Amino acid sequence: MRPYEVMVILDAGLEEDAIRAAVDRSTSFIESRGSGPVRVEHWGRRRFAYELKHRWEGYYVLLEATAEPAVMSELDRSLRLADEVVRHKIIRLPDAVAGRAARGAATGNGAGAPTADQNGNGAEER
Numbered sequence: 001m002r003p004y005e006v007m008v009i010l011d012a013g014l015e016e017d018a019i020r021a022a023v024d025r026s027t028s029f030i031e032s033r034g035s036g037p038v039r040v041e042h043w044g045r046r047r048f049a050y051e052l053k054h055r056w057e058g059y060y061v062l063l064e065a066t067a068e069p070a071v072m073s074e075l076d077r078s079l080r081l082a083d084e085v086v087r088h089k090i091i092r093l094p095d096a097v098a099g100r101a102a103r104g105a106a107t108g109n110g111a112g113a114p115t116a117d118q119n120g121n122g123a124e125e126r
Helices: 016-032 069-081 095-107
Strands: 002-011 039-052 055-067 085-092
Touching (some): 016 055, 016 069, 055 069
Antiparallel strands (some): 002 085, 039 055
16 A cells, blocks of 8 residues: 545536535545545635636645555546546655654654754754
8 A cells, every 4th residue: 555645626616515526436436445544635716827628716625545556547547537627636655755744743743843953944953
């Protein structure tokens, strides 16, 4: 199992129920194929820097999951065929990045927060 991030941009003209259904369809797709729990972040409606498929706005959703590469290939195909999806991107996270978030939460100082012997740019103070 490998950690992945999936960014999905949905059509901003969709109703909340349609957006929820599209996100639920993707998360259930991943979970039904034996992956770990999926974390979902709704970033909401945002304006594009340029026109995409005759649209200027989209609804952004970020999914984080651990899955096998074959599952993500199937998800990629399913998102490519979905009419409500404007764009999507699937990124495999490096193990060091995925592990760092878990360790930061476990130690209590937050991921990326400087420790007592470091200043804000990560260098040790003398």
